[in-house]
Amino acid sequence: MKRISSVITQMGAAVLLGASSVASANDITALFRPNPGNPMENKFENTTPISSICAAHIPARCKALGIFSLRDNDIVTTANAPILANHEDERQGFMVKVPSDWRDLQVTHSSTGETETVQLRIAGIGGFWRMSRPPGVGGWAQPGTSWQSRWQTAPSPCQSTGHLPAGVASASYFWLTPEGAGACSRQPSQTINAMYVNTMEYAYELRTPNPLGMSSGQYVGSITYSMGPGGDYDFGDVFIPSKNAITFNFTLSVEHALKVDIPPGGNRIELIPDGGWQAWLDRGRTPTRLYRDQTFRIAASSRFKMQLECSIVMNNTCGLRNGNGDEVPVQVAVTLPVGIDGQDDQAVRKRPLRLDGTGTELFQPLFYVNDRPGTLHFEVLSDDMREMLSRPGSTYSGVVTVVWDSQV
Template sequence: MTLASMAIAQGAELNIQAEFKPDPSNPFFNKFENKTEPTGYCFFYPSKCQANNMFSLRTPIAFNSKHPIVAKHTDPRQGAIFYIPTEWRDFMVTHSQTGAQETVRVRIVGFGSQYRVAPDDIRLLVNDGLPGIDIGPAHRMMWGVSWNTPPGNCSGYSDTVSYNHIDFTFFWTTPSQAPCQKQAQFKIPRFRYNYLDFAYELQTPNPLKMSTGSYFGNITYTLGPNEDFDMGDVMIPTDSLLSLNFTLNVQHTLKVAIPPGGNKVELTPKGGWQQWLQKGRVPEKIYRDQTVLISASSRFKMQLSCEQMMGDTCAISNGSHEVPVDVLVSMPNGIANDGDSSAVSRKPLSVTTAQVFKSTFYVDNRASSLHFEIQKRHVEEMLSEQGNYKGNITVIWDSDL
């Protein structure tokens, strides 16, 4: 079978995973972490990829010449030329349960491969079939300059190069959406790129605005002449499509801790009952501010559930008479009102309407306050009645929005 007659396969798929999990030691780091094991360039040179915030994968996609590459061809598309999709591209990821969608951006920032000349030793191709030249100079003679020197619109890394008498391994970065090309100085009967390495950069959504769970999405690139990955008119890919399947896992924290005894709330006036007992002065209110420790990294809602209900709030009763209890909440810095991002200070809670809050950064074991209050006119009613007033009020923190 000749290279020109090879069939184009349906497509190749690669899976990319990223994860967000709040880190108490770094609460302001609100980004996804790429959990995909690198292959190709970043596997061999991890420090360079980390320094440039890029990741790489190797695909088995090869490119084969459909006819010989002519020496000193004048049309760049008849030789070694590379158009790489370097621009940012958007695609949607969808929550597996809720259907909520977020935008992810990806761009290709580098590529590499291993070219192969055939059927002869490169030293014979550049020296009229005669031996007597070293392999390294022969590769340079083929292109007029070392392949390790990237053409104008690409850049490269010198430590990525390896070669033998038929192969040359390379990796170039692609800072702009423009072709990179090399001109063969000698005829190459058959030419091949043995695989496709590519490096990519991601821009992920703010995980603090996303729900716990998994989001899935994909983006597909085309390969071949005048497609996304375009290696000219001579080099034909073994696959015409490259699909990147993304999974974004969000693992939020919402934890509430009430100090010992904090589940029993006794409402008293400021300064105690002395003003009432000694002077008959009705307190402006009776209240209790209860500290609650909260850890949160996402949006959540709060609502009341009551044993006894009056209007939109809960009540306590002496058995025959009941009075409403106002329940309010104050949050630490890092948790804001969902609508306008304002600070949460004495926000009323109700039975019928949930109040939604959001994390502006990860809050870990910080103090918030629940305010329980009965206002003066109701305190006056209570003082004219007999018996102890009591009731159960349940405060609900819920991350399921």
């Protein structure tokens, strides 16, 4: 007996790529691109260029704390009055207080309007200061304590980094600011008539959303902090910043992977009974079904949906037709590898594919599933198969198109 059916399947996978942007002084960029070498590491990489503090001076400390540093040369804080020796009110001298608590900001997809939440906190503060001479840097000494020790050792609640390149009337300092830290201050032992900080260096810590649940493309947003007495960045009542606000602009780029490969010849499907046709030819044993399981390999880091398209439509599935115009439906289903869940967090095992898309509207990788096997199941059910067997010698065929679509 001749082969009685064949189905041609065509597979497509839609992929969107997000382009990363160029960072400037207060622009923060991050990128997610799945890593085949470490598929379980599914988080954004901070792609913002870092300043010399974390790049050259305390790189190991920054890496251990998961913080990054930036420098803003446009912000200058200047003392508007002398800093009196041993003043009691810390607001009348050198003081720093930064938004070390976590703040939420919204980022929005530039095409779809989808939103996600990013969290930011300022994890360190420093800068390059100059002062009048006399007294010069020695004016910061206290009985029994050198001026270097008082600046290398951060005042509570700030934490020390040991950073202190200095001259006779200038120094570069950097202190860490733990979560929720308040003001940190220093009082000189001699009155300082003039002082200013002509750069501001700060460290920040980020919490980014889960990229596996985000669409490919760019998400942008910003957050603005007030500066000045009583502001988010508060330098006391004597040191006045040259700006009254600082804005951080965020660009999160998502470059998902969605790739489907079938083996050579896998797009031509021949439906046969269990054990082949020989049992029917030799003993007249009627097959119980006609089927074929076709494997494929998939790499996916983003949610996707699957759709069915047919050259012959029969209700909610595809059909096969012989030369006389007789038609029978073919059932199509999919099994996806472990790590990709369907709706309601269910594993995907022989999930039916239907023309209306019901049941395959959303598949969500739990991690980057890289080059793992899945299966497409094609079957003519027994009742429909009997219709085919009643017309021996006929060949039934049709085209079934299975689409993997990242546009969810």
